[in-house]
Amino acid sequence: MxxxxxxxxxxxxxxxxxxxxxxxxxxMSHAGYYPGGKMMxxxxxxxxxxxxxxxxxxxxxxxxxxxxxxxxxAIRAGIKAYELTELDLAYAPPYSSAxxxxxxxxxxxxNMKNGIVKQWYYEEEETLPRDGSITLLDTRTxxxxxxxxxxxxxxxxxxxxxxxxxxxxxxxxxxxxCQSGLRSYIASRILMGNGFDAYNFAxxxxxxxxxxxxxxxNKKSTPCGMDD
Numbered sequence: 001m002x003x004x005x006x007x008x009x010x011x012x013x014x015x016x017x018x019x020x021x022x023x024x025x026x027x028m029s030h031a032g033y034y035p036g037g038k039m040m041x042x043x044x045x046x047x048x049x050x051x052x053x054x055x056x057x058x059x060x061x062x063x064x065x066x067x068x069x070x071x072x073x074a075i076r077a078g079i080k081a082y083e084l085t086e087l088d089l090a091y092a093p094p095y096s097s098a099x100x101x102x103x104x105x106x107x108x109x110x111n112m113k114n115g116i117v118k119q120w121y122y123e124e125e126e127t128l129p130r131d132g133s134i135t136l137l138d139t140r141t142x143x144x145x146x147x148x149x150x151x152x153x154x155x156x157x158x159x160x161x162x163x164x165x166x167x168x169x170x171x172x173x174x175x176x177x178c179q180s181g182l183r184s185y186i187a188s189r190i191l192m193g194n195g196f197d198a199y200n201f202a203x204x205x206x207x208x209x210x211x212x213x214x215x216x217x218n219k220k221s222t223p224c225g226m227d228d
Contacts, residue, residue, distance in 0.1 A: 002064040006072040007055025010045055019048040022121075023108045024203035026180050027101035029062035034093035038062050041207065044071065044105045046081035051113065053081050063096070070102050082110040117188055120175055120199040122211055125150060128175060135174040139187040140205065144179060150208060158183040161190050173197045180204040 013020045022045045028037040040060025046053050056071040058064045074084060084106025091098055099107070111117045128134065130152040138149050139158040149155070156164050158178065168174065174196050178184035181204040191198035201208070 001059065001061055003057070003059045004064050004068040005055065005057045006068050007045070007053065007075050009055055009057065013045060013054055018054065020045055020054060021048050021112070021119075022046070022202065023105050023112075023119075024121075024181075024207055025101070025104060025108065026204065026206055027104055028097065029060060029064075029101075030095050031093040031097045036062075036094075040064055040067070040101065041203070041210075042067065042101060042105060044081065044084075044109070046109065051080040051082055051109070053079065053084075063101075067100075067102055070100075074102075082106055082113050085110055117185060118199045119202045121202050122208055125208070128152070133172065135168055135172045137168070137174050137176045137187070138205070139176060139178045139183050144205075148205075148209060150177060150205070153177060158187045158190075161187055165190070165194055168196065170195050173199065175199050175201070177201040177205055177208070179206050 010020060010022065022043055024041070024043050026039050026041050029040055030037045038061040040058055040063065043057045044053065045055045053071065053075050055075070056068065058067055070087065070089065074087070084102050087100070087102060087106075089100045089102065090096065091100070108117070112119065128136065136150070136153040138145050138153040138155045139161065140155070141157050142155060145155040156167065168191075174191055176184040176187050176191070176198055178187070181200065181202065184200045184204065188198040188200040
């Protein structure tokens with residue numbers, strides 16, 4: 001396992017009085033269809049108003065160093081966080097995906113900038129009201145949900161959401177979670193398109209469970225971010 005960091009972390013930024021935002025994602029080290037890919041967990045920190053990249057941390061097994069090198073270079077070059085989408089990085093299935101993990105971080109930030117997605121974070125979980133004033137929605141499969149879920153979250157798999165959307169109250173904000181963040185993003189877009197105020201959990205239940213239970217990084221990957 002490799003852990004790497006560049007720039008400043010969130011605690012340092014707060015001590016300096018910098019208003020920050022962040023993205024947390026769990027991409028594969030290379031194309032998922034090519035054997036041997038391993039998951040990494042990335043966090044990219046940026047300044048709220050200017051989108052200046054402040055720092056990044058990555059933990060994983062393969063390809064951690066080169067992504068940190070790219071992000072360190074981006075910080076030095078003054079690239080805006082949403083401009084990470086424009087980096088044309090080396091690609092071949094054994095080494096990366098067509099959209100590199102650094103690109104993917106940029107796409108999430110670009111979506112946040114453009115109001116396409118709103119996020120909520122791990123540190124907010126314990127303060128979320130459980131009095132029915134908001135909707136807590138887990139969009140994983142029933143099997144995944146039954147193996148563990150955050151307190152108070154109801155389960156509607158993303159594939160059933162359009163048919164079951166009438167079960168949700170449009171007057172209440174919806175806080176959405178899935179395993180990796182992809183399905184909850186799709187669910188958030190469906191909800192927003194139907195008049196809901198929806199928030200996507202940064203990092204997914206995989207990240208939530210790892211932090212809460214101090215688990216090591218999962219070495220395996222399966223389609224759509226589903227764990228075995």
